[in-house]
Amino acid sequence: MKLALCSVLALGLAGSLSAGELHGKVACKGVRNSADAVVYIAAIPGKTFAAPAKHAEMDQKNLVFAPHVLPIQVGTTVDFKNDDSVLHNVFSPDACCNRFNLGTWPKGQSRSYTFKNECQATLLCKVHPEMEGFIVAVPTPYYAVTKADGSYVIKNVPDGQFTVKVWHPTLKATQKAVKVAGNTQVDFEIAR
Ligand SMILES: [Cu+2]
Numbered sequence: 001m002k003l004a005l006c007s008v009l010a011l012g013l014a015g016s017l018s019a020g021e022l023h024g025k026v027a028c029k030g031v032r033n034s035a036d037a038v039v040y041i042a043a044i045p046g047k048t049f050a051a052p053a054k055h056a057e058m059d060q061k062n063l064v065f066a067p068h069v070l071p072i073q074v075g076t077t078v079d080f081k082n083d084d085s086v087l088h089n090v091f092s093p094d095a096c097c098n099r100f101n102l103g104t105w106p107k108g109q110s111r112s113y114t115f116k117n118e119c120q121a122t123l124l125c126k127v128h129p130e131m132e133g134f135i136v137a138v139p140t141p142y143y144a145v146t147k148a149d150g151s152y153v154i155k156n157v158p159d160g161q162f163t164v165k166v167w168h169p170t171l172k173a174t175q176k177a178v179k180v181a182g183n184t185q186v187d188f189e190i191a192r
Pocket residue numbers: 060087088089125126127128131
């Protein structure tokens with residue numbers, strides 16, 4: 001009972017903290033455009049986040065993974081859809097997601113996988129070796145993926161001192177110590 005009351009109080013306090021928007025641009029050097037960089041707040045010491053109940057969705061359409069890069073919070077279940085008239089498969093060679101292989105399925109069906117660890121998972125399809133996608137499972141609910149112009153927006157970020165990380169499928173990852181106070185702008189540049 002006491003514990004429950006504490007939780008309610010803690011939630012109330014958290015709700016009263018001011019929150020803003022973390023936004024900016026990631027300049028991706030040496031690639032076609034600045035899309036597909038994942039910007040996220042790294043694990044916050046002493047803070048844990050419950051796994052989201054809502055599923056995320058990764059589609060296979062016109063023989064590509066859509067979106068190409070999908071950031072999610074650790075604990076999220078992803079539904080893998082097939083929107084093509086051909087069979088698709090999804091597997092990952094990465095240990096952080098136990099090298100899952102969901103089998104092969106036709107249009108209109110989907111298979112699911114829950115990402116239990118922080119992970120930068122490459123997605124591949126055994127039927128179409130040229131297909132490649134990425135799921136980036138991050139430890140906080142504060143993440144975004146850049147548009148072609150490199151811009152990103154992470155909404156409802158509480159004030160505080162954080163490590164903000166940037167991941168990209170082909171460029172070198174980077175990070176910055178960031179003090180968030182209301183609406184805060186942080187820009188990055190990444191290269192090979
Ligand atoms: Cu395929």
